[in-house]
Amino acid sequence: MPPVARWPVVRWTGAGTLLLLLLAFPLVFTQPHPRHVVITIFLFAMLAQAWNLLAGYCGQISLGHAVFFGAGAYTSTLLGKYFDLSPWIGMVVGAVVAVAVSQLIGYPVFRLRGHYFAIATIAVGEIVNTLMINWDWAGGARGLFVPIKRPDSLANLQFHQSKQNYYYIALGLLLLAFWITRKVEVSRMGYYLRAIREDQDAAASLGIPVAAYKQRAMALSAALTALGGSFYAQYILFIDPDSVFPTALSILICLVAVLGGIGTLWGPLIGAAILIPLGEWTRIYFGGTGKAIDLLIYGALIMLVSVIQPGGIMALAQRGRRRTG
């Protein structure tokens, strides 16, 4: 065992303190904007965590993950709009739909490796985006408005007076993502996924049904992402293909995970905690061209990370620790 046996105690205390701070945050910061920023951080951290399961731990780099985000958002919204179904149920159904879609996509696409796979995921993302833009029953390019329900209620997952409840729900989703990832990490599945990432042939020679495990990772990842999508719909109350299906969103999710540390538990949160406020800051200070400036910084960051430390910030931190340890 590594020398510092105290680590678990320190780790748990640190995590616990962080959790307390996060729980207390909305009680201290009562303005909508800071809360919105942190909610966005939670959302992206959760999406990145979900992507991480498939890409970081299992090594399958999907560049079209927005498909599952949109699946969740659209399913819960359509069910709410046309069948008056509770958004909570819609969320669950959305996750189921996303899993189904993921298995459908995975079956052919997982036979590809490396670059072919990555491009295929972009292609799938674009196909779905195009189809949704042209599907009028689902709103087409104009999008869908989530039916407004008053008064605020947890049952309807809509709050108009304050963002506080959204905050806690988002935090809850993030904790769920953390919990699931941790569980996978220390289980047999975690070892198998990492083995697949390292060397598929060696993994198969040890009895791992590679395709089946890829599909499992994909399903888990898709389900979590869809939950995020449904939440987003209930939060923003409007969705359209451009906001939930574009390749740009897929890219942002990847970036958050890669910057923070792909394949690590804390990476997604770290990445989100840096990139989201960065995006907000550039939007405020650069106005209209703000969108371009933060993409400029994002692009430069991705390049830097790839060249210097593909393992992201977590890897940088680990290297430092090992040297002093």
Place this chain on the structure above:
Amino acid sequence: MPVATMLLDVRGVTKRYGGLVANSNISFQVGYGELVGIIGPNGAGKSTLFDLVTGFQPADEGQVLLEGESVTRLRPDEISRRGVARTFQKLKPFTQMTVVENVMVGAFQKTTVPARARREAMEALDRVGLADKAEAHARVLSTGQRKRLELARALATQPRLLLLDEVTGGVDQRSIPALVDLVRRLHGEGASLIVIEHNMSVIMGISQRIVALNLGEVIADGPPAVVGRDPRVVEAYLGQAYVA
């Protein structure tokens, strides 16, 4: 006394790549507890044979039977779960994991509990003499150590049949005797093995039986002493001029 049945029965296995015949009508058997060595010059089709037996390539013709059951059309992971483990000529350690984690991946075939897998992994590492390196990262190991790691990983799946592709390849001279000793020990403990090996003195020393391949065909099958003197084998390795 139980009736000796064949553990592995390879029947008429053929593999073609376009115009090239890598394996042509290869047949041989491996009994329980046997150590069979496979020799042949480069390009003879040895590794291809391993690939065919372990499901990494589909055979064009022929059958592979494991304890009477056909495994010819199965995937590598299915064959592994039926008790056939292998190492690779080009080593494939999981470089981002530690040594014990590597072996645990193998151990997980027999258990789903991580603690149990770790125990089994440590046992396997002990058997191959790598226990002291358990927490090291796989990528810092030397070639000889990596061979042991791959062996431990394969052993952790508790196989009935172990296929070793090149035991001494790339290993420094000093480390070879220890490795050979390890293989001998495993055999002594009752393992059934098929070993591909280029080093003649090693393979002749440990095998009970040798199957010699050349240009995709079996040219000899028998005890080492007999095969070593077989003129076809001598010719394959050294050329016509050397046949006594």
Place this chain on the structure above:
Amino acid sequence: MTAEVLVQGLVSGLLMGFVYALIAAGLSLIFGLMEIVNFAHGEFLMGAMFATFWAWALLKLDPLVSLPFTVLLLALFGLLVYHGLIRWILGAPMLAQIFATFGLAIFLRAAAQALWGADFRLVKGPLVDGRISLAGIFIGLPQLVASVGALCAFGLLYWFIRKTETGLALQATSQDRQAAMLMGIDTQRMFALGWAIGAGCVGAAGALLAMFFYIFPDVGATFALLAYVAVALGGFGNVPATLLAGVIVGIVEVLGGLLIAPALKYAVVFSLYLVVVLWRPQGLLGRF
């Protein structure tokens, strides 16, 4: 839909196909050399188109006149990208390689947007303008010239790869890097050259497209995806095959639009990609 419309579409698809082929050729060349997919290829194209546009807007240079300069500019840019970025990730894990060029793509697109805004630009009144009629089929002259130009550039590339010593060295490096090194070929130089040529091809394509196509920061994205499909169809690394592949993509795009729905034509092309890589991963004429 009449036979006339169909034939018109096929011709138009064929013409665009040559341009796609040129774009794809650069991509395929780079991949064949170092197994790296240039995810910023579309942005290279966009850069070439903008360069052509500004040469026209500020210096009154017609696209055809500025073409050689655009090619040179892009070739130099390719070299810059190689030395500044690619060289450092040659041995890196695939993830790092994907994200490196990906990051570059995002960076370039954002830079264009920040510098020039999202407006659509168009070169008006190029040297070559108007339409001609060949056997009842209407063909825009700029499109025809672009197509012929692309074909010529492709031919030049082919001649270079197959017939010159440097070209043969490139082929050797792409087929077996170790062997090439042993024969004294400077592989680093080959890689840099590959990037320069690949970017140069895109430069030519961009200049040609700028004669009639709208120019905006995101314009590269769709062309890039079409190029990936063409490269996959022809077989990654098989440069001559991209000619046929580009034409197929062009025709499928048009047919998809005509037979299914104009809004879905790209979806049809991408579906083609999926079908190809699954059914025949090495491409129709592939090397791998």
